[in-house]
Amino acid sequence: MTANVTVEAVSHRFGAVAALSDIRLEIAAGEYVTLLGPSGCGKTTLLSVLGGFLEPSGGRVLIGGQDMTHVPPTRRPTTTMFQDYALFPHMSLADNVAFGLRMAGVGKRARMSRAGEMLALVGLAEDGAKRPHELSGGQRQRVALARCLAVEPEVLLLDEPLGALDLKLRRNMQDELKSIQRQVGTTFVHVTHDQEEAMAIADRIVVMNAGRIEDEGAPRRIYREPRTLFAAGFMGEINRIPARAVAGRVETPFGPVPAAPPAGRALVACLRPEAVSPAPARFQIGPARVRDAAFFGTYCRAHLVPEAAPDLILVAHLPPDALPEEGAVLTLHADPDSLAVFPEE
């Protein structure tokens, strides 16, 4: 089962603090959306509003076209996978997974067979009789997922589901979550503060900050053409090059950027480290002295001081075949399309 979700002008206040301000969001049925942002940005609050654990101070939430704003979690077609998994420690894994069906009045035989299928889906077919404390963190995670999916929710909400796992396991689970989502077709809304996780997993990323949506779109678009300076900075490392709008052009210490200047006089031109390259390109950064460099496997990460702007330090991901020596002078270039210009915040 799957359904679309519409968030209409939702706002929520905790006392004097605005946790959500005028959030508008359309999520298509079967889409995998991540809500990405730093802690305190309102992403978990928004998830609680979708799950029914929090009634927003204003606005409406529609799931499958039905107004769910004031419907409690029990009667919503959503299930939530909690950060701490919230498994029932006194029940076997099969009973945990079958719990939702038991509440729906499904007979014992039918719900146990369904629980078996769900455990098989997450790779724990043999472990139905075990208790949660016998499992590793990653396995508990899978049981929590199976328990949520067993009731065939229209929308599955995931609250930082991979936060407690180590890095390697997290990368594996990301791939698995995505493939399970493809199999079941349920709409997934996944909260995370890890932009790599968001990019690895999502059809669409919603970047949030201070209770607002900063940007939303496909991972590639947000990474390469972010709408705001915050989104640019949160999606990955950037070089912030001070710029000014002069006569309808954007002027940087390295020369003009062929882009229409946004409103405001003080501007920032953003450049990703991997866009800085010694290979010739149309935007010239010019000679820069290597301050330090380190080998990272697929690239060499270097800090460079450009001669045209000696008080700037540029971060560049250079080709991994030769580690640049400290003090060496490289002539750097960048593709002008990789430069994004924003008003200074």
Add this chain to the structure above:
Amino acid sequence: MTRVLPWLYLAAAFAFIYLPVGVLVLFSFQDGTLPVPPFEGPSLRWYAGVLSDDDLTAALLNSVVVAAGQGAVAVTLGFLAAYGLARHVVPGTVFLRALLIAPLTVSYLIVGLGLLIVVQQVGLGLSLWTAGIGHVVINLPICFAIIYAAMGAQQQSAERAARDLGAGEFDVIRLVTVPMLAPAILASYFLSVTLSWDEFIIAFLLTRFDVTLPVEIWSLLRSGLSPRLNAIGSVVFLVSVTAVVAAEVLIFRRRR
């Protein structure tokens, strides 16, 4: 020497705690009329005497019924109070919590006297019921405190998950909260049973014709020391030990 000292200390501590009980049990098997050395015996004559005494066996049974009944009421009320205060936003939570625990600081004598006055004002006759009510008054705060302390964030998030999966309030309590809190609930039940089992003052003030065992023992004490009292004491001790062992087994088994 330094390795032996801790063991000596341990032995001394246990001797201090258990020697009186050991002596009591030993002289309950005395084959004479005084529970003092030298030990003559062993003999079961005093146990036979206790078991053939109808007043004593009736008092024993009364104590069991009162202890089991008041324990069930105290745990139920304590659980409901703890669940309500831990899970719902109630104005003045801190004050209510203090008010619930406060009776612990009042002496049993004062609680007993207060209840006696109330019971007589209301015109309720003194009986095992009134003694049971008295024991609920003293055990409810203990049950509340134990269960409230055990209601952590883990239960709360499991309850939230259960609601999310479609469970109604009653199912949440029955299938998630109570099973997860079983160790605390059983511990508070057995503790309140044990406390009621050997409680004297309140039972003395609030019973009249049917009495509990401690009240019966007190009336026997007035006729002086006898191995018969040791035999009763041993039976009381045996029941308490059984309750503690049962609690250990039940709670420990559930934890694993």
